[in-house]
Amino acid sequence: MARKFLPYFYILPLLAFIAVFTYIPIATSINLSFREWDFMSATKPFVGLENYQLLLTSTEFWNSVKITAIFAIISVPLRLALALMAASFLTSEKFAPRMLRGAFFLPSVTSTVSIAVVFSWVFSTDYGVANALLKHIGVGKIPWMQDPQLALLVLILVNTWKQIGYDIVIYIAGLQAIPQELYDAAAVDGGRRFHVFRRVTMPLVMPTTYFLLVISVIEAFQVFTIVNVMTHGGPASATDMLVNMLYRVGFTLFDIGTGSALAVLLFILLIALSLIKSRVIGRKVHYEA
Amino acid sequence: MKLENPVQSLFALLFGLLFLSPALYSIWLSFQTADAYYAGGLEFTVDNYGRAVGQYHFARYLLNSVIVSGIVTVGGISIATLAAYAFARFRFRGGDLLFGAVVATLMIPSHISLIPNYLTLAKVGLLDSYAGLILPAMASAFATFFLRQYIRGIPRSLDEAAYMDGATSLQVLWRVIVPLSRPAILSMALFIFIGEWNSYIWPLVAIGKDDLYTLQVGLARLYRINPGEGVIDWPLVMAASTISILPVLLGFALVERHLVRGITMGAVK
Amino acid sequence: MTRNFIKLAGASLIALVGSAHISMAATTVTFWHSFNPEKPNGQALEKIIDNFEAANPGVEIKPEFIGNYNDIVAKLQAAIPAHREPDAVIMEVTRYGLFADRGVLTDLTDYVNNDPLKEDLFGFAREVGVFEGKNYIVPFNSSTPVLYYNKGIFERAGFTEEPALKTYDDLLKVSKQITEKLGDDGITGIVAPGQFARWGLVMDNDSDLIDSKTGEILLDSDNTIEAYQWMASLVHEHHVASPDGVTDEKKGGRDAFLSGKVGIMMNSTGNYVRSKKALGDDLGVLPMPCNKVCSVPIGGAGIGILSTAEQDVKDAAYKFISFAASAESNAIWFSGTGYMPINKHTAEQDLAKDALAGKPGIDVAINQLDFARGRPRPPVVTWMRASEYGLWEAMALGQRDVKDVLSEFATKTREEAARLAK
Numbered sequence: 001m002a003r004k005f006l007p008y009f010y011i012l013p014l015l016a017f018i019a020v021f022t023y024i025p026i027a028t029s030i031n032l033s034f035r036e037w038d039f040m041s042a043t044k045p046f047v048g049l050e051n052y053q054l055l056l057t058s059t060e061f062w063n064s065v066k067i068t069a070i071f072a073i074i075s076v077p078l079r080l081a082l083a084l085m086a087a088s089f090l091t092s093e094k095f096a097p098r099m100l101r102g103a104f105f106l107p108s109v110t111s112t113v114s115i116a117v118v119f120s121w122v123f124s125t126d127y128g129v130a131n132a133l134l135k136h137i138g139v140g141k142i143p144w145m146q147d148p149q150l151a152l153l154v155l156i157l158v159n160t161w162k163q164i165g166y167d168i169v170i171y172i173a174g175l176q177a178i179p180q181e182l183y184d185a186a187a188v189d190g191g192r193r194f195h196v197f198r199r200v201t202m203p204l205v206m207p208t209t210y211f212l213l214v215i216s217v218i219e220a221f222q223v224f225t226i227v228n229v230m231t232h233g234g235p236a237s238a239t240d241m242l243v244n245m246l247y248r249v250g251f252t253l254f255d256i257g258t259g260s261a262l263a264v265l266l267f268i269l270l271i272a273l274s275l276i277k278s279r280v281i282g283r284k285v286h287y288e289a
Numbered sequence: 290m291k292l293e294n295p296v297q298s299l300f301a302l303l304f305g306l307l308f309l310s311p312a313l314y315s316i317w318l319s320f321q322t323a324d325a326y327y328a329g330g331l332e333f334t335v336d337n338y339g340r341a342v343g344q345y346h347f348a349r350y351l352l353n354s355v356i357v358s359g360i361v362t363v364g365g366i367s368i369a370t371l372a373a374y375a376f377a378r379f380r381f382r383g384g385d386l387l388f389g390a391v392v393a394t395l396m397i398p399s400h401i402s403l404i405p406n407y408l409t410l411a412k413v414g415l416l417d418s419y420a421g422l423i424l425p426a427m428a429s430a431f432a433t434f435f436l437r438q439y440i441r442g443i444p445r446s447l448d449e450a451a452y453m454d455g456a457t458s459l460q461v462l463w464r465v466i467v468p469l470s471r472p473a474i475l476s477m478a479l480f481i482f483i484g485e486w487n488s489y490i491w492p493l494v495a496i497g498k499d500d501l502y503t504l505q506v507g508l509a510r511l512y513r514i515n516p517g518e519g520v521i522d523w524p525l526v527m528a529a530s531t532i533s534i535l536p537v538l539l540g541f542a543l544v545e546r547h548l549v550r551g552i553t554m555g556a557v558k
Numbered sequence: 559m560t561r562n563f564i565k566l567a568g569a570s571l572i573a574l575v576g577s578a579h580i581s582m583a584a585t586t587v588t589f590w591h592s593f594n595p596e597k598p599n600g601q602a603l604e605k606i607i608d609n610f611e612a613a614n615p616g617v618e619i620k621p622e623f624i625g626n627y628n629d630i631v632a633k634l635q636a637a638i639p640a641h642r643e644p645d646a647v648i649m650e651v652t653r654y655g656l657f658a659d660r661g662v663l664t665d666l667t668d669y670v671n672n673d674p675l676k677e678d679l680f681g682f683a684r685e686v687g688v689f690e691g692k693n694y695i696v697p698f699n700s701s702t703p704v705l706y707y708n709k710g711i712f713e714r715a716g717f718t719e720e721p722a723l724k725t726y727d728d729l730l731k732v733s734k735q736i737t738e739k740l741g742d743d744g745i746t747g748i749v750a751p752g753q754f755a756r757w758g759l760v761m762d763n764d765s766d767l768i769d770s771k772t773g774e775i776l777l778d779s780d781n782t783i784e785a786y787q788w789m790a791s792l793v794h795e796h797h798v799a800s801p802d803g804v805t806d807e808k809k810g811g812r813d814a815f816l817s818g819k820v821g822i823m824m825n826s827t828g829n830y831v832r833s834k835k836a837l838g839d840d841l842g843v844l845p846m847p848c849n850k851v852c853s854v855p856i857g858g859a860g861i862g863i864l865s866t867a868e869q870d871v872k873d874a875a876y877k878f879i880s881f882a883a884s885a886e887s888n889a890i891w892f893s894g895t896g897y898m899p900i901n902k903h904t905a906e907q908d909l910a911k912d913a914l915a916g917k918p919g920i921d922v923a924i925n926q927l928d929f930a931r932g933r934p935r936p937p938v939v940t941w942m943r944a945s946e947y948g949l950w951e952a953m954a955l956g957q958r959d960v961k962d963v964l965s966e967f968a969t970k971t972r973e974e975a976a977r978l979a980k
Contacts, residue, residue, distance in 0.1 A: 003458070004381075006375075006379070006458055007375040007376075007379035007381040007384065008375075008381065010371045010372060010374060010375035010379075011371070011372040011375045011376065011387060013368045013371065013372070013427075014368050014369065014371070014372035014391065014428055014433060015372075015387065015390075015391070017368070017424070017425075017427045017428035018390070018391060018394055018428045018430065020409070021402060021406055021409075021424070021425040021427075021428065022394050022397060022402060022428070023390075023394075024405070024409075025401060025402035025405030025406055025409070026397070026401055026402070026405075028404075028405035028408070028409075029401050029402075029404065029405055032404065032405075036977075038635070038660075039635050039636065039638050039639050040635065040638050040656075040657075040660040040662060041660065059966075095298060096294070096297045096298040096300075096301035096302070097301065099298075099301055099302065099305060100301040100304060100305050102305075102541070102542070102545055103304075103305030103306075103308050103309055104305075104308060105545065105548075105549070106309065106312075106538075106541055107309075107312070109483050109487075109537055109541070109548060110312070110487075110534050110537055110538075111486065111487045111504070111505055111508075111533050111534050111537070112487055112489060112505075113487075113489055113504075113505040113506075113508050113509050113530075113533065114505075114508065114530040114531075114533050114534045115312075116509075117508060117509070117512050117526060117527075117530050118311055118312060118315040118527070118530060119311060120512065121315065121318075121521075121523050121526070121527070122311050124521070125800075125802055126520070126744065126802075126819075127326075127327065127520065127521075127523060129311070129314065141744075143800075143801050143802065145805060146800075146801035146802055146804065146805050146810075146955070147801070147955075148955060148957055161308075161311075166552065169549050169552050169553060170552065170553065172553075173553035221398075222398055222399075222400065224400075224489070224490050225489045225490070228489070228490075228493075228509070229509050229512065231805070233948070234805050234948065234951050235801070235804065235805045235951050235955050235957075236948070236951040236952035236954075236955045236957040236958070237948055237951070237952060238957070240948075243400055243490075246400055246403070247403075247490065247494075250403065250404050251494055251632065251636055252632050252944060253941065253944055253945070254632075254635045254636070256404060259404060260404060263400055263401045263403065263404065264401065266398060266400060266401065267397065267398055267401045270396070270397075270398045271396055271397070274395075274396035275396075278396075407636075407639075407640070408639055410640075411639045411640035411641070411642075412639075414640075414641070416640045416642060417640075417642055494636070497633060497636075497637065497642060499622075513625075514594070514625065515808065515809050515813065520809075520813060520814075520817050521809060521813075
């Protein structure tokens with residue numbers, strides 16, 4: 001009977017797209033990572049683990065890992081701390097907090113390229129707003145995007161500005177799920193605001209924090225657009241994050257083998273992070289039940 | 290219900306404006322002339338928009354973005370809804386496994402498909418075409434997952450009643466499930482749209498022709514090429530940037546609620 | 559009703575096919591280039607294309623501005639598996655070897671040998687198109703780097719007469735004085751040298767990046783290291799060159815000079831007309847310095863034809879290439895951009911005569927030809943130049959030691975050369 005096959009028809013389009021554009025490419029990438037190719041040669045000779053070996057012994061790769069890790073280590077706690085702080089003020093459904101939530105949330109759905117371009121201007125040495133403001137308080141021109149440390153910091157700030165609204169929304173959902181009685185009980189105990197925050201809020205939003213922590217670490221490992229638009233990985237490779245390196249090796253140096261090896265390593269790393277995430281979500285579901 | 294505190298509201302308003310000030314100031318800048326700006330003066334014009342749209346093809350880029358994001362949204366949400374319906378309502382051999390395969394893609398970073406997808410579409414000659422932008426974006430595992438959860442929350446008795454009336458399974462989907470899942474479908478459609486509107490790395494590699502650039506690629510290129518002599522023409526670049534955030538900006542107040550709902554449900558479920 | 563509609567549709571279809579057929583009678587040559595249509599160089603190119611199309615009604619040139627030479631290389635390489643390469647392409651003179659080697663470019667030797675143009679081209683210009691004994695590109699825009707300076711800035715910095723700018727020390731001294739005197743007005747002494755100028759400055763120091771005769775990699779030779787150390791010191795040690803020009807050669811470097819914010823810029827003579835337009839009488843032009851020896855690289859680009867083009871398109875493309883190198887076209891190009899004449903008869907053209915008489919400094923590059931050198935173009939140069947940008951940033955911004963960087967870079971370049979030769 002045809003009915004038996006119906007569900008297969010319904011899922012067929014989705015599975016076809018997923019197979020062609022997600023699963024088969026993983027196999028292709030793994031295959032290419034063992035080969036040498038520059039898009040031009042007719043053959044793609046098999047070179048075994050050479051690409052991985054080259055990658056794992058290159059300063060470039062470890063620089064990228066380091067930069068990406070620094071980005072994550074600074075940006076993730078910054079985002080979470082600011083977001084939790086903001087969220088704890090904004091849980092009520094009154095007009096003012098709702099409006100402010102909207103303002104925080106807006107950048108997270110706005111075009112990253114636009115944001116990157118706008119901040120390139122804000123931090124440009126000669127005509128940027130940042131230096132114009134600093135001039136008023138007597139600080140000289142700072143070459144934001146030309147200084148390796150500052151450039152990375154600027155990228156972190158821009159990324160925080162863009163993403164924090166998302167974190168706030170999630171935190172608010174987490175905070176609103178905390179039963180009011182717990183606050184009341186803490187207040188009866190004579191707890192001050194900070195005390196309540198530390199003893200009640202912090203522990204109870206811990207699952208949300210875990211969730212955001214892992215999500216934002218995963219995101220940090222996939223940052224590309226702001227790097228590509230604002231710094232191209234420079235100055236002096238100071239912002240050459242992993243995906244930027246992947247793009248650079250693949251689509252400007254055309255070392256397809258090494259690029260694919262890098263993609264495979266990134267893939268393994270992110271899968272590992274995602275598995276941690278699933279366990280965390282598992283914990284959260286458990287907690288809520 | 291307490292009355293709103295006007296001082297708090299004012300404070301919130303100011304803080305919100307301060308937070309958004311880089312973006313707001315960029316829009317302000319887009320209405321100034323470059324000459325006056327660099328000389329430290331202030332002079333207003335809409336000429337930057339004229340040049341962005343005319344000389345620098347931003348009208349075309351806007352059209353491309355609308356077409357691509359529009360088709361991806363309609364196609365993506367249809368495919369996801371259909372699959373979600375099957376996964377939520379039918380028991381079939383391999384169903385759980387296949388659903389697992391769909392959900393697993395949520396963990397897979399899209400960058401691993403960058404080079405292979407480039408080669409696949411190159412092989413079939415679809416780079417430099419709308420199809421080349423649209424096809425790889427058609428499967429939304431997240432929307433499928435989200436909608437399946439949502440549909441499972443709809444009482445089965447409603448389906449049964451419709452079947453009793455002689456409806457086919459597609460009619461059940463269309464007459465019962467879709468109307469009842471409307472908020473969830475709307476949220477997911479918005480996510481797909483925004484994601485596609487803002488996507489960058491794929492259009493960057495897949496499109497090499499000026500008349501097929503999306504807004505994001507066009508804007509990045511305009512900034513990089515630096516038209517005009519000497520220093521960057523920031524007012525022009527900001528006009529182009531404003532064009533590329535405009536739809537989201539205009540629609541934001543209307544859809545924020547749906548977006549927030551989508552995000553929080555996705556995170557908690 | 560329906561029938562009428564079908565008829566109408568049919569008629570329009572026939573009309574469409576018919577018109578398509580007519581437009582197909584003309585051969586279309588897609589052409590990737592590196593000259594911004596809004597700048598003088600792009601406009602000069604447009605003029606040459608218009609003239610060509612007027613003289614050859616059967617051929618349509620479809621120019622596409624891609625970006626700089628590096629962008630073209632990247633885009634071309636990416637285009638190959640996608641089969642979306644153009645029919646003709648501008649390729650920088652040291653970076654086309656890879657594409658010739660891989661069979662991407664058509665061997666033009668027969669075309670050139672049967673073309674009277676061959677005798678009209680200067681030797682230095684013809685040479686740039688030859689790779690391993692075969693002709694792959696025909697010169698279009700030839701250049702050497704020159705030293706531009708801003709007379710107004712020099713005066714305000716207290717130079718009553720033109721200071722000597724022969725050695726590294728001279729350049730540093732002048733740059734320091736400018737930065738000290740005018741730094742508060744946001745003016746710096748010198749533009750951090752771009753890649754072409756860096757190569758030139760290495761040659762001035764009696765070295766090279768890669769030996770022009772033997773092809774030996776010289777990135778870690780003492781004089782190369784010394785040259786890079788000096789160039790990097792301009793930025794991170796003496797602060798006479800803005801780091802903006804390091805992270806963005808174009809926006810932070812050249813464009814800053816064009817907007818009158820820098821005293822000295824070493825760059826291709828192809829920037830002459832643009833600079834003249836921007837700075838007017840303030841523009842001064844001098845030969846490149848001669849620190850240890852006088853030696854400048856010959857740069858610029860030529861036009862090649864893609865192997866994938868159809869035969870009739872190749873023929874049409876070559877017609878255009880030959881036309882673009884003719885004395886008439888070359889005079890338009892020379893006078894409109896500042897690139898050097900490549901055709902022996904260019905100087906006889908009125909446009910060229912006027913330029914030589916009325917545009918002081920446009921001849922500096924030509925006069926440098928006595929000590930100009932062509933550069934080798936083995937496949938590895940493409941990789942070497944693409945990789946050099948990031949390393950230069952690290953050196954110029956004082957992030958890494960010059961000697962370490964160059965030793966490592968030399969080793970990697972040798973490895974890459976060996977890999978490419980496999």
